[in-house]
Amino acid sequence: MKDIPIPYVRANQAGMVLFVLLAVVFQLPVLIVALWAIQVLGLWQGVRANLIVQLAAPLLRQRIAGAPTESPELQRFNNSIVVGLLTLSLISFWISPGGWIGYLFAGMVALAALAAICGFCVGCFLYYQLKRQRR
Template identity: 45%
Template sequence: MMEIPLPLIKANQAGIVLFVVIALASQQPWWIYALFLIQLAGLAFGPQASLFILLARSALADERLRRSETQAAELARFNQTIAVLLLGLSSVFHLAGWSWPGHIASGMVGLAALAALAGYCIGCTIYYQYKRWRALRAR
């Protein structure tokens, strides 16, 4: 199973929080559109295509990344899929002129990323429950 160094995951989460906070503070939805495209690129082409991970990889020493804790790529992809879906929904709401639902959808992504930075991964909990449900269903 492929693993992604945790500092790169944290950099991606920090980038999400930063863009969502700037978007909400400035009331400029194009920050959400940009964040959606950044996350979509990472989802479609892998972590090496994510702007936040590219920046973190260039800032961090390779030795530090090799020695750091990791997260399963499957779990990271699951979390990123949820983020992309919610950011896409937020973008659609903003483009339709429904700013409050757009803020709520992007805010959910920002709060989940902030919670993950603080040590609690909401997407991991959802993933665990989903896997548990599938295992029970397979019996």
């Protein structure tokens, strides 16, 4: 499996922040459903199946050559956390439509993605802590 160019990772993170922000501002949990579907497909089929990455790829074409990359294993771990939190968000909306708990779980995804864009990857930190514990 090939390493994933960081511009693709950043585009996906920015997309997550945007989807969650729009969902909260306009009170549209359907945007969380759409984000969940996008992330599940990316987790299942790989980063190239992620709709956010597909839409951003033509804009990033010039930045991909020589760009730093991320490990697919690490990206898959992070994506698993995202899908888990978004699943909890959707379950919360199903149990309590319009409830704030659904937005809380989705907000955790957005905050983690924003932190990663700014330079601190929460999922990466957890991944390396788990790897260290297994030694």
